[in-house]
Amino acid sequence: MSDALEGTVSRIQPPDRDVALQTARLLDAKTKPPGSLGRLEDLAGRLAAIRGEVPVGALRPAIVVAAGDHGVAVEGVSPYPQEVTGQMLTNFATGGAAVAVLAREAGARLVVVDAGVLAPPAVDGVRSEVVDGARGTGNIAIGPAMPVRVALRLIEGGIALAGELADDGIGIVATGDMGIANTTAASALCAALLPADASLVCGRGTGLDEIGVARKIEVVRRALTANGLGGASNDPIAVLASVGGLEIAFLTGVILGAASRRVPVLLDGFVTGAAALVAATIAPAAAGAMVAATRSPEPGHSLVLDRLALDPLLDLGLRLGEGSGAALALPLVRAAMAILTDMATFESAGVSRA
Amino acid sequence: MSDALEGTVSRIQPPDRDVALQTARLLDAKTKPPGSLGRLEDLAGRLAAIRGEVPVGALRPAIVVAAGDHGVAVEGVSPYPQEVTGQMLTNFATGGAAVAVLAREAGARLVVVDAGVLAPPAVDGVRSEVVDGARGTGNIAIGPAMPVRVALRLIEGGIALAGELADDGIGIVATGDMGIANTTAASALCAALLPADASLVCGRGTGLDEIGVARKIEVVRRALTANGLGGASNDPIAVLASVGGLEIAFLTGVILGAASRRVPVLLDGFVTGAAALVAATIAPAAAGAMVAATRSPEPGHSLVLDRLALDPLLDLGLRLGEGSGAALALPLVRAAMAILTDMATFESAGVSRA
Numbered sequence: 001m002s003d004a005l006e007g008t009v010s011r012i013q014p015p016d017r018d019v020a021l022q023t024a025r026l027l028d029a030k031t032k033p034p035g036s037l038g039r040l041e042d043l044a045g046r047l048a049a050i051r052g053e054v055p056v057g058a059l060r061p062a063i064v065v066a067a068g069d070h071g072v073a074v075e076g077v078s079p080y081p082q083e084v085t086g087q088m089l090t091n092f093a094t095g096g097a098a099v100a101v102l103a104r105e106a107g108a109r110l111v112v113v114d115a116g117v118l119a120p121p122a123v124d125g126v127r128s129e130v131v132d133g134a135r136g137t138g139n140i141a142i143g144p145a146m147p148v149r150v151a152l153r154l155i156e157g158g159i160a161l162a163g164e165l166a167d168d169g170i171g172i173v174a175t176g177d178m179g180i181a182n183t184t185a186a187s188a189l190c191a192a193l194l195p196a197d198a199s200l201v202c203g204r205g206t207g208l209d210e211i212g213v214a215r216k217i218e219v220v221r222r223a224l225t226a227n228g229l230g231g232a233s234n235d236p237i238a239v240l241a242s243v244g245g246l247e248i249a250f251l252t253g254v255i256l257g258a259a260s261r262r263v264p265v266l267l268d269g270f271v272t273g274a275a276a277l278v279a280a281t282i283a284p285a286a287a288g289a290m291v292a293a294t295r296s297p298e299p300g301h302s303l304v305l306d307r308l309a310l311d312p313l314l315d316l317g318l319r320l321g322e323g324s325g326a327a328l329a330l331p332l333v334r335a336a337m338a339i340l341t342d343m344a345t346f347e348s349a350g351v352s353r354a
Numbered sequence: 355m356s357d358a359l360e361g362t363v364s365r366i367q368p369p370d371r372d373v374a375l376q377t378a379r380l381l382d383a384k385t386k387p388p389g390s391l392g393r394l395e396d397l398a399g400r401l402a403a404i405r406g407e408v409p410v411g412a413l414r415p416a417i418v419v420a421a422g423d424h425g426v427a428v429e430g431v432s433p434y435p436q437e438v439t440g441q442m443l444t445n446f447a448t449g450g451a452a453v454a455v456l457a458r459e460a461g462a463r464l465v466v467v468d469a470g471v472l473a474p475p476a477v478d479g480v481r482s483e484v485v486d487g488a489r490g491t492g493n494i495a496i497g498p499a500m501p502v503r504v505a506l507r508l509i510e511g512g513i514a515l516a517g518e519l520a521d522d523g524i525g526i527v528a529t530g531d532m533g534i535a536n537t538t539a540a541s542a543l544c545a546a547l548l549p550a551d552a553s554l555v556c557g558r559g560t561g562l563d564e565i566g567v568a569r570k571i572e573v574v575r576r577a578l579t580a581n582g583l584g585g586a587s588n589d590p591i592a593v594l595a596s597v598g599g600l601e602i603a604f605l606t607g608v609i610l611g612a613a614s615r616r617v618p619v620l621l622d623g624f625v626t627g628a629a630a631l632v633a634a635t636i637a638p639a640a641a642g643a644m645v646a647a648t649r650s651p652e653p654g655h656s657l658v659l660d661r662l663a664l665d666p667l668l669d670l671g672l673r674l675g676e677g678s679g680a681a682l683a684l685p686l687v688r689a690a691m692a693i694l695t696d697m698a699t700f701e702s703a704g705v706s707r708a
Binding site for chain 2: 030031032033034036037038039040079080081083084087088090091094095096097098101102104105106206207297313314315316317318319320324327328331332334335338339342343344348349350351352353354
């Protein structure tokens with residue numbers, strides 16, 4: 001670990017239990033039967049405990065969507081051509097992609113990050129975080145994705161961005177990803193870090209058929225072998241550099257950085273879940289700052305959520321990534337904060353108690 | 355049935371299948387793998403099919419929350435005193451209740467209806483729909499809730515309100531309820547109309563313990579016997595008048611009226627689900643206009659959802675009612691419409707296809 005990373009990790013505090021209790025008391029005074037808003041009340045308590053204050057007020061949201069290319073695409077693990085990663089990066093910045101539309105609907109700032117796309121985007125509005133000219137990873141089926149030094153610098157870049165957002169008054173950061181073939185990298189990360197057999201983590205991604213999934217499982221197995229990741233205990237940063245992705249490394253940093261600033265992290269689907277698993281393996285306390293927006297149909301995602309003790313807010317069969325699921329959960333975050341600050345109490349409204 | 359009700363029922367059309375197919379084609383052209391936005395895409399298709407046009411554009415939302423008192427409260431089936439119904443009606447109108455807060459967050463018009471609360475509200479902003487001075491129902495454990503004539507006139511009032519909202523450009527109507535002891539009435543309605551044993555539909559409501567639930571089951575059994583509702587096939591309006599509620603009758607009308615105007619109905623929890631069951635028993639085609647926002651922990655609600663072939667968007671353990679669950683699902687409705695109208699296509703964004 002670098003000094004910057006170690007410093008960040010050391011600053012990550014667990015959620016404040018007293019604040020969670022205070023929030024529960026505050027909610028019980030509101031004009032509703034205790035607990036009748038179900039998981040919305042739990043969400044309010046968790047967010048307040050992460051922030052460390054109650055009442056919290058509205059949390060200004062940002063969505064960070066990071067894109068990177070994957071050398072393993074040559075193994076035929078995605079139905080889409082690799083050029084789509086860069087095309088979609090442009091589509092994020094110009095506002096036509098799902099996450100761009102949903103971020104507008106949710107009133108969230110969208111931060112579009114090039115973490116290493118093969119073709120540099122030709123539009124404004126993309127933040128370049130490319131490290132050492134690393135555009136695209138190596139093919140993990142035959143060797144490492146990236147040098148450890150690149151992984152570390154990407155993590156540091158993510159930490160820096162999270163810090164900027166926190167300084168700018170952002171109160172919740174949602175994560176999103178783009179990268180053709182990146183569910184293969186995410187599967188390899190999960191297989192190595194959980195650990196779990198490749199067959200238990202690999203799914204259809206953006207639309208593989210059964211033969212495609214079988215090929216993906218085989219590719220993940222080859223990736224683990226080629227990178228010497230057979231054992232049960234693995235150094236998370238080494239694993240990330242071996243079989244991860246540039247965007248996944250950057251998002252790992254965003255998650256750690258947000259957690260160190262008491263900014264809740266709203267996770268999207270499987271790929272950002274893999275980044276969260278890397279982050280929580282580096283710094284177990286970081287899991288306390290996470291909220292899961294959505295459950296992906298990718299089988300590996302449920303394993304990751306169990307490991308992180310997260311129960312997603314939505315289960316709508318979303319498998320797009322980009323942060324689209326996180327964007328869809330942002331109104332629930334907003335609602336959770338609103339009931340805490342805006343609802344009347346039994347006393348203020350003159351309503352009789354049970 | 356009255357002439358007005360018969361006319362409304364005859365105007366309810368099933369969702370337009372061609373529009374659903376057109377919507378699916380439109381969504382497949384958007385920059386995302388086909389179907390990758392999961393149930394959000396299904397929702398877009400269903401809403402467009404109900405409206406009968408594509409693209410639909412944003413649907414202006416209204417939440418109708420109707421309140422009524424229940425004579426069965428004297429049987430001790432709720433931990434709350436009966437006066438809370440009227441107090442909460444005021445709390446809706448003055449903006450401190452959960453649904454008022456959540457309606458503001460969702461940008462929805464809140465229509466607060468007095469369908470027969472014991473104490474008339476002393477604030478502005480409440481629409482009185484009280485029929486023949488019927489403030490509160492009779493105790494269903496010993497006799498009918500209301501005369502059939504009152505039930506019919508409340509249904510007609512709901513139809514009229516839905517018509518006004520449709521005329522006013524409202525594109526989706528969410529339903530909400532308030533009434534101390536009204537989960538007992540909803541349970542009796544479900545037991546009679548599904549039909550199902552009282553023990554399979556009764557739950558904890560706003561917070562009964564096990565003894566309280568046992569008492570509630572017994573009260574529902576007595577209500578069915580006292581009102582001669584032992585048989586399997588029951589006239590829905592007779593059942594509604596026998597064991598329903600004033601607010602439930604009004605909401606039945608809102609649902610039928612909205613369906614007849616091709617305005618989708620976003621259902622809240624168990625009590626509005628009981629109104630939906632009455633509506634769909636009167637007019638089976640009305641079920642086609644419904645979208646379920648949330649799954650209540652009340653066991654009867656899942657039976658109703660199955661009968662209506664509805665799969666809720668949210669499953670957050672919400673059991674407040676008021677339309678709070680429907681309000682929380684409105685951003686998903688908005689998002690579904692936004693992806694349909696605002697997302698780029700593969701062609702417009704120059705993104706390669708699979």
